[in-house]
Amino acid sequence: xDFQIHITGFMAVYIFMxxxxxxxxxxxxxxxxxxxxxxxxxNFVHGIVVVGGIFALLNASxxxxxTIGFFAVLLGAGNAAGxxxxxxxxxxxxxxxxxxxxxxxxxxESGHATANAAKAR
Amino acid sequence: xxxxxxQLIIGIVDLAAAFLFMYGLKRMSSPVTAPSGIFVxxxxxxxxxxxxxxxxxxxxxxxxxxxxxxxxLAAFALAIGGGIAWWVGKKVAMTAMxxxxxxxxxxxxxxxxxxxxxELFGNRATGATQAVVTLVxxxxxxxxxxxxxxxxxxxxxxxxxxxxMKGQQILNGLVLLATLIVGxxxxxxxxGGDVGxxxxxxxxxLFFGLALILGILVTxxxxxxxxxxxxxxxxxxxxxxxGLEGFVLENPALMIAGMVVGAAGLLLTLxxxxxxxxxxxxxxxxxxxxxxxxxxxxxxxxxxxxxAGDAGIFMRYAASVIIVPGYGLAAAQGQQKLYEFVKLLIxxxxxxxxxxxxxxxxxxxxxxxxxAEAGVPYDLIFQLDDINDDFKTTDVALVIGANxxxxxxxxxxxxxxxxxxxxxxxxxxxxVYVVKxxxxxGYAGIVNxxxxxDNCDMVYGDAAAVLTAMIEAVRGLGAQAAA
Numbered sequence: 001x002d003f004q005i006h007i008t009g010f011m012a013v014y015i016f017m018x019x020x021x022x023x024x025x026x027x028x029x030x031x032x033x034x035x036x037x038x039x040x041x042x043n044f045v046h047g048i049v050v051v052g053g054i055f056a057l058l059n060a061s062x063x064x065x066x067t068i069g070f071f072a073v074l075l076g077a078g079n080a081a082g083x084x085x086x087x088x089x090x091x092x093x094x095x096x097x098x099x100x101x102x103x104x105x106x107x108x109e110s111g112h113a114t115a116n117a118a119k120a121r
Numbered sequence: 122x123x124x125x126x127x128q129l130i131i132g133i134v135d136l137a138a139a140f141l142f143m144y145g146l147k148r149m150s151s152p153v154t155a156p157s158g159i160f161v162x163x164x165x166x167x168x169x170x171x172x173x174x175x176x177x178x179x180x181x182x183x184x185x186x187x188x189x190x191x192x193x194l195a196a197f198a199l200a201i202g203g204g205i206a207w208w209v210g211k212k213v214a215m216t217a218m219x220x221x222x223x224x225x226x227x228x229x230x231x232x233x234x235x236x237x238x239x240e241l242f243g244n245r246a247t248g249a250t251q252a253v254v255t256l257v258x259x260x261x262x263x264x265x266x267x268x269x270x271x272x273x274x275x276x277x278x279x280x281x282x283x284x285x286m287k288g289q290q291i292l293n294g295l296v297l298l299a300t301l302i303v304g305x306x307x308x309x310x311x312x313g314g315d316v317g318x319x320x321x322x323x324x325x326x327l328f329f330g331l332a333l334i335l336g337i338l339v340t341x342x343x344x345x346x347x348x349x350x351x352x353x354x355x356x357x358x359x360x361x362x363x364g365l366e367g368f369v370l371e372n373p374a375l376m377i378a379g380m381v382v383g384a385a386g387l388l389l390t391l392x393x394x395x396x397x398x399x400x401x402x403x404x405x406x407x408x409x410x411x412x413x414x415x416x417x418x419x420x421x422x423x424x425x426x427x428x429a430g431d432a433g434i435f436m437r438y439a440a441s442v443i444i445v446p447g448y449g450l451a452a453a454q455g456q457q458k459l460y461e462f463v464k465l466l467i468x469x470x471x472x473x474x475x476x477x478x479x480x481x482x483x484x485x486x487x488x489x490x491x492x493a494e495a496g497v498p499y500d501l502i503f504q505l506d507d508i509n510d511d512f513k514t515t516d517v518a519l520v521i522g523a524n525x526x527x528x529x530x531x532x533x534x535x536x537x538x539x540x541x542x543x544x545x546x547x548x549x550x551x552x553v554y555v556v557k558x559x560x561x562x563g564y565a566g567i568v569n570x571x572x573x574x575d576n577c578d579m580v581y582g583d584a585a586a587v588l589t590a591m592i593e594a595v596r597g598l599g600a601q602a603a604a
Contacts, residue, residue: 023384035486056239061183072235077202079229085210093493094152
């Protein structure tokens with residue numbers, strides 16, 4: 001069987017079309033509250049460009065190509081690593097009242113407040 | 122053609138990565154599953170990067186003598202670029218998030234442009250389609266790089282004023298035209314055409330130079346308030362550039378990831394523009410400051426300043442409070458104090474909700490992140506459409522550091538620059554408190570008639586200081602009752 005990837009013009013257009021549609025549908029369901037992490041999350045996903053950078057650099061045969069390829073990997077790696085770091089940080093912050101109410105959690109204070117509220121009522 | 126083992130492994134890993142990216146983004150559609158969403162996407166990325174070193178087994182003949190150097194360079198670039206970006210990403214303040222996203226985004230665009238440059242200098246294009254796609258990807262990537270850097274400079278406050286000059290649109294048009302002409306010549310040369318007076322490498326340098334200048338020129342005249350839309354557009358641009366370069370490298374993972382982000386970025390851009398009640402072309406090509414010079418009619422009523430403590434006590438005895446936070450709150454670093462105050466109110470039996478306007482903060486959803494950082498549970502946070510009907514049955518609306526997003530003129534005054542923009546109906550609450558640093562205007566540069574309404578009182582001061590005073594006043598009540 002032949003697993004070699006040959007992407008012809010039309011096949012590329014089909015892939016692009018389906019991927020664009022998938023992106024549109026997936027993102028369309030994200031609530032506004034998550035728009036910032038989503039933007040940085042999708043920003044992280046295009047960090048996959050680093051893989052293309054590695055490919056280009058490994059195939060470089062002149063000093064010029066090596067220099068540019070080096071920057072392609074450098075920038076792509078920054079895109080991917082930075083995008084992950086900030087997205088992960090942001091998403092870890094989102095808590096519900098239930099999770100914050102658990103006393104072992106770092107926001108134990110708010111749990112205390114919720115308990116007081118229950119007593120007050 | 123026989124496929125090698127390394128190609129097979131790369132193929133399988135990239136397929137898995139493409140799946141994990143989409144699955145991860147899908148999981149980001151709820152705050153509950155979102156952290157695991159970014160994690161699975163991260164696994165996909167890590168696997169794809171590690172597998173990509175297997176390309177070393179199938180490099181072009183010309184690159185074989187340099188292979189060891191190239192592998193070393195790649196590992197070094199990964200460690201340096203990834204390491205620094207990771208470290209900065211872990212440290213950066215949440216208020217600085219928009220400019221950070223702009224930087225990372227520009228890096229992605231730059232990487233796509235650099236890949237295109239390697240392909241062009243190596244003259245690797247195998248046909249007209251490939252050459253054209255390489256060029257288009259390079260153009261978009263380069264514009265995204267220089268444009269994102271300008272966006273960063275504006276958000277960071279390095280560039281304070283929008284730079285505008287006469288005939289800017291014409292100049293931009295000419296630079297775009299020149300870029301396209303040079304790009305066309307590069308393609309002509311890549312396909313074996315003879316340009317004569319200029320060498321191909323010189324043409325390629327000229328092309329990238331023009332594309333980078335174009336990104337700068339297009340972004341410079343856009344005002345700081347519109348930067349979120351610009352970042353979102355460049356996010357989509359970078360995705361598109363990555364997708365196109367993925368086609369050139371025959372890498373479907375890049376194609377899929379790039380195009381998913383391109384479409385997602387486009388959708389986000391449209392949503393944002395809609396929330397600001399402006400079209401995307403209006404954001405890009407109209408100078409917002411100029412539109413705002415309309416004549417406002419005389420405003421009835423007066424500004425009524427009150428003490429922070431009195432406002433705090435009033436809210437303590439209200440049944441329901443809706444808080445409308447704006448960027449002024451974050452600028453004063455008042456989120457922690459706000460949540461402390463909210464917890465006090467809740468513990469005294471007051472129903473408290475947060476109402477978030479889509480463009481609160483410096484990018485959509487940033488206010489949600491800033492509140493989450495302060496520990497506010499997200500089930501207290503409501504978006505415009507979900508809460509706007511609640512204002513009229515609410516005792517107090519507390520507006521902190523927000524202005525244009527609660528300006529009722531957007532509903533009534535057809536001549537207002539913000540007419541038609543969806544606003545939070547804070548003015549419909551029985552009582553409105555507005556916490557503000559002074560009597561200044563909002564980003565749109567217009568006076569807010571809400572502040573002059575009978576049911577509205579002003580609390581002047583730094584948001585953090587005002588909230589501290591409110592907390593002390595309410596705590597004081599409790600102490601009196603206990604004594």
